[in-house]
Every structure is written in structure tokens, then in C-alpha cells.
Amino acid sequence: MNPPSLPGSTQSAEPPEREQSPWGPERRLPESTPAADAATTRAQEARVPVDLGRRKSLNGEKLFRWLTTGSGAAVLVIIVAIAVFLIAKAIPAIQGDKVNFLTEKTWQVPDRVFGVAALAFGTVYTAVIALIIAVPVALGIALCLSHYAHRTVATTLGFVIDLLAAVPSIVFGLWGREYLIDPVRDLSAWLHKYFGWIPIFGSDGPYGKSILLGSLVLAIMILPIITALSREVFQQTPKMNEEAALALGATKWEMIRTAVLPYGRPGLIAATILGLGRALGETIALAMTLGGTFVISWDVVEVGGNTIAANIANHFGEADDFGRGALIASGLVLFAITLVVNVTARVIIYRRREFRSAL
Amino acid sequence: MAKRIEAVGVTAYYGTFKAIEDITMTIEPRSVTALIGPSGCGKSTFLRSINRMHEVLPGARVEGRLTLDGNDIYERNVDVTAVRRNIGMVFQRPNPFPTMSIFDNVVAGLKLNGVRKKSLLDDAAEKALKSANLWDEVKNRLGKPGAGLSGGQQQRLCIARTIAVQPAVVLMDEPCSALDPISTGAIEDLIFELKNEYTIIIVTHNMQQAARVSDRTAFFSISQTGDPGRLIEHDVTSKIFTNPREKRTEDYITGRFG
Ligand SMILES: Nc1ncnc2c1ncn2[C@@H]1O[C@H](COP(=O)(O)OP(=O)(O)O)[C@@H](O)[C@H]1O
Numbered sequence A: 001m002n003p004p005s006l007p008g009s010t011q012s013a014e015p016p017e018r019e020q021s022p023w024g025p026e027r028r029l030p031e032s033t034p035a036a037d038a039a040t041t042r043a044q045e046a047r048v049p050v051d052l053g054r055r056k057s058l059n060g061e062k063l064f065r066w067l068t069t070g071s072g073a074a075v076l077v078i079i080v081a082i083a084v085f086l087i088a089k090a091i092p093a094i095q096g097d098k099v100n101f102l103t104e105k106t107w108q109v110p111d112r113v114f115g116v117a118a119l120a121f122g123t124v125y126t127a128v129i130a131l132i133i134a135v136p137v138a139l140g141i142a143l144c145l146s147h148y149a150h151r152t153v154a155t156t157l158g159f160v161i162d163l164l165a166a167v168p169s170i171v172f173g174l175w176g177r178e179y180l181i182d183p184v185r186d187l188s189a190w191l192h193k194y195f196g197w198i199p200i201f202g203s204d205g206p207y208g209k210s211i212l213l214g215s216l217v218l219a220i221m222i223l224p225i226i227t228a229l230s231r232e233v234f235q236q237t238p239k240m241n242e243e244a245a246l247a248l249g250a251t252k253w254e255m256i257r258t259a260v261l262p263y264g265r266p267g268l269i270a271a272t273i274l275g276l277g278r279a280l281g282e283t284i285a286l287a288m289t290l291g292g293t294f295v296i297s298w299d300v301v302e303v304g305g306n307t308i309a310a311n312i313a314n315h316f317g318e319a320d321d322f323g324r325g326a327l328i329a330s331g332l333v334l335f336a337i338t339l340v341v342n343v344t345a346r347v348i349i350y351r352r353r354e355f356r357s358a359l
Numbered sequence B: 001m002a003k004r005i006e007a008v009g010v011t012a013y014y015g016t017f018k019a020i021e022d023i024t025m026t027i028e029p030r031s032v033t034a035l036i037g038p039s040g041c042g043k044s045t046f047l048r049s050i051n052r053m054h055e056v057l058p059g060a061r062v063e064g065r066l067t068l069d070g071n072d073i074y075e076r077n078v079d080v081t082a083v084r085r086n087i088g089m090v091f092q093r094p095n096p097f098p099t100m101s102i103f104d105n106v107v108a109g110l111k112l113n114g115v116r117k118k119s120l121l122d123d124a125a126e127k128a129l130k131s132a133n134l135w136d137e138v139k140n141r142l143g144k145p146g147a148g149l150s151g152g153q154q155q156r157l158c159i160a161r162t163i164a165v166q167p168a169v170v171l172m173d174e175p176c177s178a179l180d181p182i183s184t185g186a187i188e189d190l191i192f193e194l195k196n197e198y199t200i201i202i203v204t205h206n207m208q209q210a211a212r213v214s215d216r217t218a219f220f221s222i223s224q225t226g227d228p229g230r231l232i233e234h235d236v237t238s239k240i241f242t243n244p245r246e247k248r249t250e251d252y253i254t255g256r257f258g
């Protein structure tokens, strides 16, 4: 920083030099100085033997283009090949099914009576319950990390939560069925006792491997990704918007509601959808913590619950070729569900684009 | 509405760094006071200590006494949010809430104060936008995003947002530095009108602007890098610009004008 007493020492709209040399230095460059002449001559000389060089990079360019096009095409081919294979496997199973594959609830492959209705319901239901548990917790933690906690605390806590994401899902599954199951039994009984009038807590037992247990484990598994993304989004809130809210007389929480949450909303939706995507596809942890029944029930505490992925994990080993086809067919339904969820998410985010693009 | 501000021995720190020292001045209601001085002399710091925005930064604190019509705004049991509602602020860069419509931006402060009734909000928005000379330009697109306006319009939107909560004082930190000359002119006209109702303090780097819009001018300076900024001279604007008491003020002002 310059000493302030010096005139014109700071950046100013009208520098004092302007008064002394109003046209600026470049005007005074004489056209006939030796240096300028020499430069002109050089330029004229240079103009004659134009050497633009050869396109040395041509081959590299070509190679690179082929490489990228090739990998792009390869991805497409692989995807198509997988799709063809899966559909080819699934068709005989669906044809051999004595009932409607989409509406049948049970899974009796030897009797040729099987369908995805209960499994698809369970997949979505379990994932949604997991989201309902995980999203508020994740938002709370993310806000705490981004706006409330002291820096060192925030870093440590953030690290611990990221660690959660590194735990393999089979470990979560084991932990859920060996340890979490007992507190969840108690919790189920408690929920039934006090909130039994709500249908989802209606069952009076037995409790144990239930949608509640599966969703809780699932919630813990998707917590890190939702937390990390929301935190990232919250931290990106422009400081000037936070200050604008505070200067209007907002408390910290009001500032967060006025500036941080609306700004982060598309990001939060994206984070939630990513969590949902993960929840829908989660296999082994749910295969270990859900009851594995084939009914459509809103009750979360009773023993039961199943998902498409868990059912595949539970039955693929013992299945014959036809049974595998049936499981693959259910996998295609799962794929369709995931697709619908993702497209919906994109539509939601897209609808806010008018405001996003104005940023 | 407009209120008097008195600063007595105001000193502000960023952590251990003392940014301004011992600022004592009185700012009269219904007047425009310009704060001028070289970069880094603490104009923004002083401005932000007036509405307690300074303490938002970690480690930042203020010593001394600052009163609004005699009420100490740094007293222990004072509600900071009430201080900030009474002393509004317009920032250097226009900062409308990016996700909000023009209308929602204007009434954001009212909503924070619990005003929910649509008719009240409508009236307040129209009044604030009219006061900010923006109504005619936006009345047909109140539902459109505020961030879609031009820079000058955004800044007037921010002024509307600030005055919608009917503060007593409006602080402006170089409100025109990011704007073109025409938008700057519009804001200067606006400041001239607003002073009938508000006490206005404006930080500006532009001498002509200070001369045009302000009744009184305060010159801040630092003796050398690392030293805290101090108030060198505070007087009627015409006096500061034609016949300053302090040599340093004269040097600064003449340095600009040659
Ligand atoms: N956030 C901050 N943290 C630390 N020092 C700061 C911060 N903001 C400003 N300062 C310092 O405080 C002094 C006064 O700054 P400021 O009030 O912004 O000056 P002005 O607005 O007059 O240009 C400067 O030395 C600046 O470097």
C-alpha cells in the first residue's frame, strides 16, 4: 500500500499525468526513429518468404480423434451388448411366467409363478424411508460443518463422515444384522407402543429384520455422499449474499434460510437424487438386513421387506438358467426405476434453470 | 426516521491487526456524508462497524462508542439484528439474492421481519422500488429473477431492498464502483432524493461524486502501511474541497485534480 500523502498514489479515476500529457505517451512515438524504421523494414522483409511451418501435429491429431471416437463407440457397443444379453436372457423367463411379471408379488420360480411387484415396491419404499431419515441429518451436519462448527472441528468431522463412505457395504450389512438389530427391535416396540395408531408402525411384532432396520443401515450408507455434496454446495454460497441477508437484519438461521438454502437447493436435490440412486441399487447390506418377504406392506417395523437387488443377491447362486433369466428380468425393472428417478431429478433441476443461469 | 450517528473513539481490529483507530465524528440526520481516502485507510471497516457488520468476520472486533440517536449500538443487551434493520447497507458489488425474483428480493427484509400479508408486501415493494427509481423499469417483470437485471438496475434493486425495511440510516460502500457512468448518475440522483428521509453515509473513491452528492465529507488516511486508518478531517463538503484545514487532505484532493 502506498503512503497516502503522496498525490495520486492510489488508483484513481483520473490520474494526474493526464493533465501533463493529455494524449498519452503513445501519441508521441515518432514515426521516423531509427528503431521504428528498422522494425518496419524487418516486417516488410519477413512478409516475402512466408514460412508457416508444416502441420507436424497432423498425425497426432488424427490418432487422437480416432482414439476418442473409438472409445466413445466402444462404450456404446458395450452398453448395447449388455442390453441385448440381458434382454435375451430375460425374455424366456418372462414368457415362461404363468402370471403377469409386473403385478405378481411372489417369487416361486420352480412353479413358474413370479413377479416384481413386491420387490419393486420394497426397493422404492426402503430407499425413500432411508432418504427421509438421511436427508435431514445430512443437511444438519452439512450446515453445521459449513456454517456453525469451528474450522478444526469441521475438518475432523468431515473426515470422519467421509470415512463412512469408505466402509464396504457388506460390513454395514453385518453390523446391521448383528448389532443394530437389537436396538431396532426395542425402537420398533417403542414406536408401536406410542405411535402404533400410525399404520406404518402398526405391527405388534415380531420385530427384527425389517424395513426399519434396512432403511436405517441404508440411511447411514448414503449419509456421507449427501452430507459431502450439501456441504460443498453450502460453502459455495457467495459471501456477498450472506452479508446481504445479515445486513437486512437476519439472524444466522434466517440468513441460512434466505441466502444459503435457496442458493444450494438445486445442489441439494442433486445430492438427494445421488443418495436415492445409491439406495436403490444397494444390494448386499439390504440382503442381510431385510426380512426377505414377498408382500406389499407399508409397515416398517414388522419382520419383512425386500428389494430387487437384495432378491437377486439372495437367489442368484441357487438359481438355474431360467431362474437367472427371471432375476435378470427383475434387474431390468430396477434399471427402469433408476432411470425414471434420474430423469425426474433432471427435470426438477432443469425447471430452476431460469434462476440458475442468472447467477 | 433519519437518525444521528455519533462515533466516539471507534477502533476496529481484524484479529490483532488494528485497521482503524480512534475515529470520532458525528453524522447528522437527513444528510449525506461521504467517506473518502486512499485504499486501505479503513473506510469500509468504519462503515461496517456502524451497522455491526464488521464483527461478522471471524476475529474482528470494535472498541469505542457508537450511538444511534443516543442509543449505544454496541451495548451488551442490544439486538444486533435490530441494529442492522435500523442501519441498512448497500454493498460495493450489487448482490441481489440470485434465486429470488425482483419482488422477493425487495421484500426479503420484510419477510425476515415476519411480514406475510401479500397486500402489505405489494405496497412496500412498490414504494421501495419507486423510491429507488426502479419501478417503471421492472413493474412488468416483478416475477423475473433479480440477477437478470443490468448492474445498475441490480444496485438500485439492492437499494430498494435496503430501504424497504425503512431503516433510519443507509450505508453505502462504493455503490457505484462497479457501474457505468449512466447508472452511476442514476444512483447519485437517487442518493440526493433519499437524503430527505434517511441519514446516508457513502464511501466513494470518486472525488467528483463526493463533491456532487454529499453535504459533509470525512477524509480518512493512514500514515504508512500497517498503521491504522484515522479520521484526518471531517467538514462541510465545499470546505473540504476548496479550503481544507489539513495539508494531507489538500494533498489528497489536489492529487486527484492535478
Ligand atoms: N477481512 C479482513 N481481514 C484482515 N484485514 C482486513 C480485512 N479487510 C480489510 N482489512 C485491512 O484493513 C484495512 C482497512 O481496510 P478497508 O476498511 O477495506 O479500507 P478501505 O475501504 O478504505 O479501502 C486494510 O489494511 C485492509 O488490508
Ligand SMILES: [Mg+2]
Residues within 6 Å of the ligand: B043, B044, B045, B173, B203
Ligand atoms: Mg473499501
